[in-house]
Amino acid sequence: MSPVVVLVGPPGSGKSTIAALLASRLGKTHRDTDTDVENEAGKPISDIFVDSGEAAFRSLERAAIVAALQDEGAVLSLGGGAILDADTRADLAGHNVVFLDVSLSEAAKRVGLGVARPLLLGNVRTQLRNLMEARRPLYAEVAKLTVDTDGRAPEDLAAEIVEHLG
Ligand SMILES: Nc1ncnc2c1ncn2[C@@H]1O[C@H](COP(=O)(O)OP(=O)(O)O)[C@@H](O)[C@H]1O
Ligand SMILES: O=C(O)C1=C[C@@H](OP(=O)(O)O)[C@@H](O)[C@H](O)C1
Ligand SMILES: [Mg+2]
Incomplete structure (x- = not known):
C-alpha cells in the first residue's frame, strides 16, 4: 500500500542515487x-x-506522485520541488519520509x-541557495528522519537508512 521509504531533499542531495542503492x-x-x-511526457x-513551462511539469509531477505513493514495496525518490505542493505534503504524512540534507x-x-535541472539555469549557486532557503521548512515538515549527506559516500548513507528502516 505504500513505498518502503520516500526520499526528499534539494537537487543534488542524492535522492535518485541513494534510492537506487x-x-x-x-x-x-x-x-x-x-x-x-x-x-x-x-x-x-x-x-x-x-x-x-514549470506549471505543466508540476502538474505531471503531482500525478506521478499520487500514482507512486500507491506502489507497495518500492523505494521512491521524488524531485526536489515535489514538496511545494500542499496536497503532496499532506499525502506524505503517512509515509516513511527521509530528508537528505546537503x-x-x-x-x-x-x-x-x-x-x-532547468530551475538552476543561470547562476546555479544563487538559484540553489534561494530554493534551499525557501524549501528547508517544507522538507523538515514532511520528514520522519533527516540525514546530513555532506562528506559522506552514497553507500554509507544507504547503509544508515537501511538501519533506520529496521
Ligand atoms: N553522497 C554523495 N556524495 C557525493 N556525490 C553524490 C552523493 N550523492 C549523490 N552524488 C552525486 O551528485 C549528483 C546528483 O545526485 P542525484 O542522485 O541525481 O541527486 P538528486 O536526485 O537529489 O538531485 C550525481 O552526480 C551523484 O552521483
Ligand atoms: O527542485 C526542483 O524543483 C526540481 C528538481 C529536479 O529533481 P532532482 O531534485 O532529483 O534534481 C526535477 O524534479 C526538476 O528539475 C525540478
Ligand atoms: Mg533526482
Whole structure:
C-alpha cells in the first residue's frame, strides 16, 4: 500500500542515487517520479520546461506522485520541488519520509552546470541557495528522519537508512 521509504531533499542531495542503492540493498524496485514524468511526457524534464513551462511539469509531477505513493514495496525518490505542493505534503504524512540534507556548496558541486535541472539555469549557486532557503521548512515538515549527506559516500548513507528502516 505504500513505498518502503520516500526520499526528499534539494537537487543534488542524492535522492535518485541513494534510492537506487537502497532498492538494490533491500531487493526492492526503485521508482523515481522524475523518470515517471519523463516517460509519461515522452521527453526529458528540460524539454517539458522549455515546451510547456514549470506549471505543466508540476502538474505531471503531482500525478506521478499520487500514482507512486500507491506502489507497495518500492523505494521512491521524488524531485526536489515535489514538496511545494500542499496536497503532496499532506499525502506524505503517512509515509516513511527521509530528508537528505546537503550544504549549498556541496549541492552546487554535485549538480554542476547543465540543462538537466532547468530551475538552476543561470547562476546555479544563487538559484540553489534561494530554493534551499525557501524549501528547508517544507522538507523538515514532511520528514520522519533527516540525514546530513555532506562528506559522506552514497553507500554509507544507504547503509544508515537501511538501519533506520529496521
Ligand atoms: N553522497 C554523495 N556524495 C557525493 N556525490 C553524490 C552523493 N550523492 C549523490 N552524488 C552525486 O551528485 C549528483 C546528483 O545526485 P542525484 O542522485 O541525481 O541527486 P538528486 O536526485 O537529489 O538531485 C550525481 O552526480 C551523484 O552521483
Ligand atoms: O527542485 C526542483 O524543483 C526540481 C528538481 C529536479 O529533481 P532532482 O531534485 O532529483 O534534481 C526535477 O524534479 C526538476 O528539475 C525540478
Ligand atoms: Mg533526482
